[in-house]
Amino acid sequence: MTFPRPEPGQSIFTLSTPLPVIDEDRLQANIARVQSYMDAHNLAFRPHIKTHKIPAIAQQQVQAGAKGINCQKITEAEVFADAGFQDILITFNILGKEKLERLSALNEKIADLKVVADSVATADGLAEYFAGKKPLTVLVECDTGGGRCGVQTPQDAIFLAQLIHDSPSLNFGGLLTYPKAHSEPVVEAFFSKTIEELNARGIACPIVSNGGTPSLFSAHLVPSATEHRAGTYVYSDRAMARAGHGTLDNCAMHILATVVSRPTPDRAIIDAGSKALTSDLLGMSDYGHLIDYPEASITSLSEEHGTVDLSKVNGKRPEIGDKIRIIPNHTCVVSNLFDFITFHRNGVVMRVETVAARGLVW
Amino acid sequence: MTFPRPEPGQSIFTLSTPLPVIDEDRLQANIARVQSYMDAHNLAFRPHIKTHKIPAIAQQQVQAGAKGINCQKITEAEVFADAGFQDILITFNILGKEKLERLSALNEKIADLKVVADSVATADGLAEYFAGKKPLTVLVECDTGGGRCGVQTPQDAIFLAQLIHDSPSLNFGGLLTYPKAHSEPVVEAFFSKTIEELNARGIACPIVSNGGTPSLFSAHLVPSATEHRAGTYVYSDRAMARAGHGTLDNCAMHILATVVSRPTPDRAIIDAGSKALTSDLLGMSDYGHLIDYPEASITSLSEEHGTVDLSKVNGKRPEIGDKIRIIPNHTCVVSNLFDFITFHRNGVVMRVETVAARGLVW
Numbered sequence: 001m002t003f004p005r006p007e008p009g010q011s012i013f014t015l016s017t018p019l020p021v022i023d024e025d026r027l028q029a030n031i032a033r034v035q036s037y038m039d040a041h042n043l044a045f046r047p048h049i050k051t052h053k054i055p056a057i058a059q060q061q062v063q064a065g066a067k068g069i070n071c072q073k074i075t076e077a078e079v080f081a082d083a084g085f086q087d088i089l090i091t092f093n094i095l096g097k098e099k100l101e102r103l104s105a106l107n108e109k110i111a112d113l114k115v116v117a118d119s120v121a122t123a124d125g126l127a128e129y130f131a132g133k134k135p136l137t138v139l140v141e142c143d144t145g146g147g148r149c150g151v152q153t154p155q156d157a158i159f160l161a162q163l164i165h166d167s168p169s170l171n172f173g174g175l176l177t178y179p180k181a182h183s184e185p186v187v188e189a190f191f192s193k194t195i196e197e198l199n200a201r202g203i204a205c206p207i208v209s210n211g212g213t214p215s216l217f218s219a220h221l222v223p224s225a226t227e228h229r230a231g232t233y234v235y236s237d238r239a240m241a242r243a244g245h246g247t248l249d250n251c252a253m254h255i256l257a258t259v260v261s262r263p264t265p266d267r268a269i270i271d272a273g274s275k276a277l278t279s280d281l282l283g284m285s286d287y288g289h290l291i292d293y294p295e296a297s298i299t300s301l302s303e304e305h306g307t308v309d310l311s312k313v314n315g316k317r318p319e320i321g322d323k324i325r326i327i328p329n330h331t332c333v334v335s336n337l338f339d340f341i342t343f344h345r346n347g348v349v350m351r352v353e354t355v356a357a358r359g360l361v362w
Numbered sequence: 363m364t365f366p367r368p369e370p371g372q373s374i375f376t377l378s379t380p381l382p383v384i385d386e387d388r389l390q391a392n393i394a395r396v397q398s399y400m401d402a403h404n405l406a407f408r409p410h411i412k413t414h415k416i417p418a419i420a421q422q423q424v425q426a427g428a429k430g431i432n433c434q435k436i437t438e439a440e441v442f443a444d445a446g447f448q449d450i451l452i453t454f455n456i457l458g459k460e461k462l463e464r465l466s467a468l469n470e471k472i473a474d475l476k477v478v479a480d481s482v483a484t485a486d487g488l489a490e491y492f493a494g495k496k497p498l499t500v501l502v503e504c505d506t507g508g509g510r511c512g513v514q515t516p517q518d519a520i521f522l523a524q525l526i527h528d529s530p531s532l533n534f535g536g537l538l539t540y541p542k543a544h545s546e547p548v549v550e551a552f553f554s555k556t557i558e559e560l561n562a563r564g565i566a567c568p569i570v571s572n573g574g575t576p577s578l579f580s581a582h583l584v585p586s587a588t589e590h591r592a593g594t595y596v597y598s599d600r601a602m603a604r605a606g607h608g609t610l611d612n613c614a615m616h617i618l619a620t621v622v623s624r625p626t627p628d629r630a631i632i633d634a635g636s637k638a639l640t641s642d643l644l645g646m647s648d649y650g651h652l653i654d655y656p657e658a659s660i661t662s663l664s665e666e667h668g669t670v671d672l673s674k675v676n677g678k679r680p681e682i683g684d685k686i687r688i689i690p691n692h693t694c695v696v697s698n699l700f701d702f703i704t705f706h707r708n709g710v711v712m713r714v715e716t717v718a719a720r721g722l723v724w
Contacts, residue, residue, distance in 0.1 A: 001440060001441070001444055003437055003440075003722055003723065004460065004464075004723070007561075012660070015460075016458055016460040016461055016723065016724050017724060018723070019723055019724075050665055050666075059699055072666045073666065075365055078363060078365075079363070082363055092622070092633075092666065093623055095620060095622060095624040095682070095683050096378060096620065098366065098378040099378055116372065118623050119623060119624065119626065119682055121681075121682040122622075122623075122682065125683075134466070143625055145630075147669070148562060148623075148625075148631060148667055148669060149622070149623040149625060149631050149667065150623075150625055151625070152625060152626060223700070240494060251571070258458065260455040260457060260484075260511070261455055261480050261481060261484075261510075261511040261512075262481065263480065263496075263511060263512055263513070263514060264503050264514060265512075267509075269510060269511050271454075271724070274640070274642065274695055275695065275698050278640065278641060279640060279641040279642045279643070279695075280636065280641045282516065302510065303412055303434065303694055303695065303698075304412075304434045304435065304454065304513065305510055307509070319483075320455075320483040320484065321457050321458070321459070321483060328568055329442065330403070332665055333636055333637065333641075333665065336637050336665075336699070337699070337721070338721065338723070339721040341611065359699070359700065359701040359721075360365055361365065361366070361378065361380070361634070361700070362378050362379060362380065362381075
C-alpha cells in the first residue's frame, strides 16, 4: 500500500503531522559557513553522514568542498559508495567475519576506504582477514578525554600504529579522536606527542582527524590536525545551540506537530511523542523547543503524544488543531526515525528525500 | 542494494550485531498468560499493536482470543486492515482533512472501526466530515488521572457522549481511558458515575475500555470495564518488570550487541547505542539490563556506541568480540527503530518478520 508523501509546491503548513522538515536556506548556510571556516584554516573537512543519512545532502557537502565522508556503519558506507562516494572513513572498530567480508568487498569497490582500530584485537582481526587482499587503511583511534573508544595514551597509540605499519595487509592511515568538546589543548598535546614519536620512527601520519560539532569553530586550535569531522552542524539542533554552536536560528530541522487535545487550561497534548522527537535530553530538562510558544515546555512524552505545560505562557495559548513547530533536542536521532525527510524554502516544499541509510542493522 | 537478514536455522549467537531478537516461547507465554487472565475475568482483550507493529504477531494475539486490535495512527490501522483485521480501535483524536479522508476510506473498508474524542472540537470535526457517509463510531476518552488526553470529569464525559449520540453521522461507542498504573478504584469511580448518568439518559455504553500493561493483572478491579487494552506485555521489558508486571524472565526481546572496545579495565564499549536501544529511561538510571553481567551498567549512549561501566563486576569481565544480551528499558520504541525483527526458539532463528507499520508518518 502507498503512504502519503508531501509534493513539491505544497505549503508545509498544510501537511499532516507529525513531520520533520528541513529549511533549505538554513541547511545551505550551515554547509557554507562551516566549509568556509575549514577552508580559512586550511583544514580538510569530512562531514559525518549519520545526521542525515541522505546521499543528496552529502553531495551538497562535497560540492561545497568537503574532502570525503564519515560513516559509522558498514551498511551506511555501502549506501554512500553505491551513490558514488569514493573517500569514506568508517569510525568504528570492525569485528567478526560477516562484517569483515562486507568491509573487504567495499574496499575493493571504492578508491579510498578507511577504518579505525583502538586495540590489538581489532587490528589483528583486520590484518588477518585482509591478508592477500587489497590492503586496508587503518587509523588509530585515541581517547583524548571523550571517554568512549580509543587508546588511552600516546605510548599506546604509537604501539598500535607500529603494529599496523608493520602489517603487510594494512596501511597505517594516521590518528583520530572524538574529543570532549572545548578540549582543544588536550587533543593537540596527545596528537603532537604521538606524531613526534612516529616521525622519529620514520612512520608517516597522513591523516590526523579531529571531530565534533560543539566546538567546531575552535578546530584551528588543534594545529596537528589535518582534518575535522562533524555531523550535527548540517541541520543543527537545540543541544548544539546550547553547547555554543550557533543559535536556534541556525537550526534547519523543525518538527511540525498539531495540538490534538487541551484537557486543562495549562495542558496541551501534541501529536509528536518519543516516536517523532526521541527521548534524548542531552542535559536538558524537556523534549524540544516550541518556536511559537517559547515559554511552553514539553514535559513528558509517550510514544505518539507529547505533553506540553502552558502554565508559563502569558499570551495566547494554542488551540486544538493549531500547528506548532518544534526544534528537536537532537536532530540525528530524529532523522533515524523517518523514512523520508521533507525540504522546504520559505514554507514551500522543494523536495522529499528518502533517508536511504536508516534502519540498516550494522 | 540488499542488506543482510538472518535466515531460519541460524544460531542467533552467530548473527552480526546490534540486533533485536524475540524469544518465541516467551512471546507465546506472554500472550497466553494475559489472555487467560482476561478470559477468567470475562474481560474482552484488545492488544495494542504499537509494541510490535507486525500483523503476524497480532494474528497470534487474536488466535489466542483477543477481540480486536488497538492502533495509535491511521496508517498503522491501514496496514492492519490490509492484513485482514476488521475490529480496530484508533485511540487518537483525529483532526484535519487529509487524516479524515483516510479515516473515512478505512471506515468503508472494515467492519468495525472506532476512534476516540475528548473535545467538542474533535467530535464536531468528525461529525461534519462523516455527514452523509457510513457513520463512525466514537468513544469518549476520559482522563482518570493519567494526565494525558481525556475529558476531566464525568460531567464533561456525559456532555460529549450526548453530543456524539445526537450526531446523525456518529455512533456513540462508549468510554475509554489510559489510566495511571495502579489506580483502579479511581478509574472505576469515573466510569461507573458516567455510565449511571448515561443510562439515566437512555444512552447505551457498549464499550468501556481500560488500558495499560503495568497493572494489567488488576484489570478485574474495574468491574465497569468491558475490555482492556495493552501493548507492552507481549514482549515486555525492563520498565514493566520494575513496574511489577512479570519479571525479567518474561522479557521476550533481547538486544544482541558486541563488545567493540575495552579502553580501560572498568570500561567496555558496545555496538548498541541510542539508535538501537533509544534513550528512554522511564525512571531508571541506565539504558538497559545486561543479562550476562547484571552488575554492569550502560551509563551513557551515543548513537552507535554504548558505554558500559564494569567497575562493580567482580567475576570475569567481557572481552573485545564477546557477544552480550541486553533487556531494553522500553521495547516499543526499539521495535520502531528496526525494519525487521528476528524470532528464535532456544537461540535458533525461526522467522524474520518485517515491522510493517513502522516509519509511517501519521
